[in-house]
Amino acid sequence: MKIANRVISSKSKPFIIAELSGNHAQNFELAKQMVSAAASAGVDAIKLQTYTADSMTLNIDSDNFRIMEDDSLWHGQHLHELYQQASTPYEWHKPLFDFASELGLIAFSSPFDEAAVDFLESLNVPAYKIASFELTDIPLIQKVAKTGKPLIMSTGMASVSEIEEAVAAAKDVGAEDIVLLKCTSTYPASPENTNLMTIPDMANKFGCAVGLSDHTLGIGVAVASVALGACVIEKHFVLDRNAGGVDAAFSLEPDEFKLLVDSAGVAHQAMGDVVYGGTAAEEKSKYYRRSIFARKDIQPGERFTRENVQIVRPAIGLQPKHFNRVLSASARNALKAGDAIFDKDLSE
Incomplete structure (x- = not known):
């Protein structure tokens, strides 16, 4: 399969995505600096998230809409307020996509509702990403699948039956190019909860290309995933963790992303073929x-x-x-x- 002009397969070096998420802190110039730094780091693509706070949740003062887990990075925050802080304004999408294209990057997004898909279609994005928390939103998956464009789906929290249902729903309306990303939906995720051995099993079970959406700290887990067949790697990106950002704690800085790109490329080269007798x-x-x-x-x-x-x-x-x-x-x-x-x- 291809995303834009980039082949995605086990024979190609991993397709590496820098997820900007809300680390731009609602500052357009900072978002542009992030895109530029991602290009310098050698990534293949940058990805946005397309939603509004109102499309994500209800603005109602109730603990139903408040993050109550003590160990959450966002403990105590109201969901509506959090999504307002983290959202990427719709009017930024085209200039950021155009800027990324000028720098040789592929740019696309994760839509979180059907209206977001229509908006992204108006920008002619080359692919779509379904976030882990939306994997059970079958109407959204089918809306995206009907565009006929490559579809990347994260599988954090998902059971086998839920993944089967999502893949079947996409294929039922004509999706042909599907990548599943192994994902652990904790922020940050720990290496011991990452279970990379799921990657080859997922490829066998679902007959799809498989990659990794990684929320662990550092690059070790992502590089290791290449040896198990990951052909796509997605990591969150920040210019400076110390400066903050909604996802800064588990995001990579530019130098770390450059190291990831280089190391994942080396890992892919090292896989090679089955060879005995010396090269x-x-x-x-x-x-x-x-x-x-x-x-x-x-x-x-x-x-x-x-x-x-x-x-x-x-x-x-x-x-x-x-x-x-x-x-x-x-x-x-x-x-x-x-x-x-x-x-x-x-x-x-």
Whole structure:
């Protein structure tokens, strides 16, 4: 499959997405700086989130709409207020998309309601992302799938049956290009709760390309995912964690994103193919294996012994597996100390 002109497959280097989320702090110039820094870091794409606070939740003063978990980054905040802080204004989308395109980046978004899909279609986005929390919103998935564009779906919290239902719903209305992202919907996520072994299992179960939406700190988990078949990696992005941002605590800074891009590329190159017997690049190294040499001058007819022959580097003469045969033989020819021993030198 392709997103814009970029091939997405296990044979291609991972498609790396910088998620801007709400870390722009409602500052357009900061958002542009983020896009520029993401391009410098070498990512393939930047992604926005398209919603309004009113499309996400109700502005009602009730604990039903307040984040009550003590361990949440957003403990005590009202959902409507949080989404107001984190939303990306609709009027920013086109200039940010255009700016990203000028820098050679692919730009798209996660819609959170059907009106957002219509808006993004008016901007001709090349792909769509469904967030983990919207994976059970079948009407939204089908609205996106009907566009015929590639569809990336995060699967945080989702059971097998819920993923099956989402994939089937998308395919029922014509979706062909689907990527599923393994995701752990905690913020930040811990490595021990990431369960990367789900990636190859997900590929087998659902017959889709699979990647990772990663909320852990650092890049280790994301790089490891490449070895298990992740062809897409999404991480949240921030210019400076210390400056804050709604998702800053689990977002990567530009230098870290550059390291992720480079390391994921190396990990992909290292996967290679199933190879035994050494690669062409190793051929010269075989010279430094061991073989059998005369360690002293040896006269014709003289017996080979452990005192006058030795297994040493390099691999010029008979292989070490022939050592016992050499010790049971006599010299056919005169040998000088340092001569490699060959079959022609044995009188057996």
